[in-house]
Amino acid sequence: DTGVSQDPRHKITKRGQNVTFRCDPISEHNRLYWYRQTLGQGPEFLTYFQNEAQLEKSRLLSDRFSAERPKGSFSTLEIQRTEQGDSAMYLCASSLVMSTDTQYFGPGTRLTVL
Amino acid sequence: GDSVTQMEGPVTLSEEAFLTINCTYTATGYPSLFWYVQYPGEGLQLLLKATKADDKGSNKGFEATYRKETTSFHLEKGSVQVSDSAVYFCALSESAGKSTFGDGTTLTVKP
Numbered sequence: 001d002t003g004v005s006q007d008p009r010h011k012i013t014k015r016g017q018n019v020t021f022r023c024d025p026i027s028e029h030n031r032l033y034w035y036r037q038t039l040g041q042g043p044e045f046l047t048y049f050q051n052e053a054q055l056e057k058s059r060l061l062s063d064r065f066s067a068e069r070p071k072g073s074f075s076t077l078e079i080q081r082t083e084q085g086d087s088a089m090y091l092c093a094s095s096l097v098m099s100t101d102t103q104y105f106g107p108g109t110r111l112t113v114l
Numbered sequence: 115g116d117s118v119t120q121m122e123g124p125v126t127l128s129e130e131a132f133l134t135i136n137c138t139y140t141a142t143g144y145p146s147l148f149w150y151v152q153y154p155g156e157g158l159q160l161l162l163k164a165t166k167a168d169d170k171g172s173n174k175g176f177e178a179t180y181r182k183e184t185t186s187f188h189l190e191k192g193s194v195q196v197s198d199s200a201v202y203f204c205a206l207s208e209s210a211g212k213s214t215f216g217d218g219t220t221l222t223v224k225p
Contacts, residue, residue, distance in 0.1 A: 043203075
């Protein structure tokens with residue numbers, strides 16, 4: 001079991017550009033979560049999937065954000081027309097449905113929007 | 115909505131000192147409670163958890179007891195080590211595993 005992986009680990013982009021992040025959960029974990037963490041704060045929930053279905057989205061997830069999990073395995077988070085306020089660490093976590101309260105986190109993708 | 119309030123940091127202790135990091139929560143139901151730790155340069159790791167009132171979670175010498183009457187889940191360790199220096203996050207999970215986190219408390223342990 002290799003744990004949750006995220007790619008890239010760091011992304012620097014210019015305002016207005018689109019970016020896409022990938023998350024590979026622990027194999028056989030059917031729930032996958034995205035969180036955002038800004039400096040000095042705890043992670044904030046963005047969205048989660050059970051298998052390929054997106055079951056909940058936070059109000060933090062504006063129309064510029066879209067997440068997919070097409071085959072119920074890896075997931076992507078895309079941010080369109082990035083803004084400086086999007087600069088943050090984007091965290092992915094996964095869990096089993098049977099143990100939904102134990103989430104395993106990836107190392108995160110740090111986004112810097114110039 | 116759900117919320118978690120953590121003791122503000124940073125906290126600086128000498129090695130072998132006693133540690134307490136306070137955490138209180140607000141939830142509409144009966145959440146599970148967690149402490150996560152983030153070591154420098156690493157991702158969030160689950161430290162311990164408790165799923166119902168009066169449960170005690172423990173791991174690596176750390177303990178926390180789920181107190182429903184005071185809506186608290188304080189983290190304690192009897193004797194801290196330099197290697198315990200990290201950021202500690204209290205969190206709750208009430209529905210579908212979605213977690214709500216506190217803002218974190220930075221602990222520095224000096225030799």
